[in-house]
């Protein structure tokens with residue numbers, strides 16, 4: 001079987017399984033199986049696969065056919081140009097979260113403070129503090145998660161990216177394990193925000209492979225934001241911002257919730273699809 005035949009056959013298989021972008025998925029998986037950049041496949045369409053390569057590609061395709069995410073099969077994800085390991089231990093970082101990382105580092109880069117302190121609540125793979133520490137060489141980050149497995153993955157990602165000495169990882173339920181006197185120049189969070197009843201309607205890649213802990217935002221999806229609105233203020237320096245990601249349609253409820261808790265809602269920003277996705281609030 002040639003490279004092109006393998007791609008065509010697997011594309012048809014993925015189509016039958018209902019995958020989005022079946023041809024692209026097939027090419028990415030074959031490139032991974034052959035340890036080649038994807039574009040190199042185009043120069044090798046007529047090359048015959050060895051039987052070992054065919055076996056490997058068949059097994060990877062079978063896994064993807066069960067809706068296991070491509071990122072879990074390949075084992076990595078790209079986030080802000082950095083390569084991060086990903087697994088069932090933590091949510092696969094999403095492209096829109098790169099915008100939150102960018103907002104954070106742009107804010108920090110404009111501060112006069114040369115060594116700002118940043119707190120990330122619910123760090124998962126560690127994508128946010130790792131990207132922030134990578135862009136802001138003076139920044140020191142504290143990354144909190146309630147999941148031991150996620151923290152282990154985040155720490156190893158930070159080591160791989162060369163920023164581990166500037167990130168402290170703390171196992172904590174929300175703010176509970178943080179010392180009361182701590183103050184940060186910025187808090188970021190992409191908390192679990194799916195309403196519990198909606199989880200069963202998510203794509204299998206998300207529902208069956210992202211940790212429930214990373215998705216479940218309680219009955220209305222807003223449980224974690226209530227904790228942020230009530231508790232984040234005392235961990236911020238005067239006028240320092242809280243930047244959060246949130247789910248579709250949650251902007252009005254969050255505006256109201258944060259205003260009622262004496263926050264100034266500075267901005268609601270949109271994602272790549274022009275949907276409201278991020279809220280920036282400050283305590284005056």
Ligand SMILES: C[S@@+](CC[C@H](N)C(=O)[O-])C[C@H]1O[C@@H](n2cnc3c(N)ncnc32)[C@H](O)[C@@H]1O
Pocket residue numbers: 090091092093094097121122123124125126127128144145146147150172173174189190191192193213214215
């Ligand atoms: C939506 S994921 C976001 C992960 C990562 N920040 C990202 O953007 O890809 C939410 C994270 O919050 C963590 N989490 C859930 N409940 C928590 C709690 N009570 N305290 C701290 N972290 C929590 C989950 O383990 C998960 O890693």
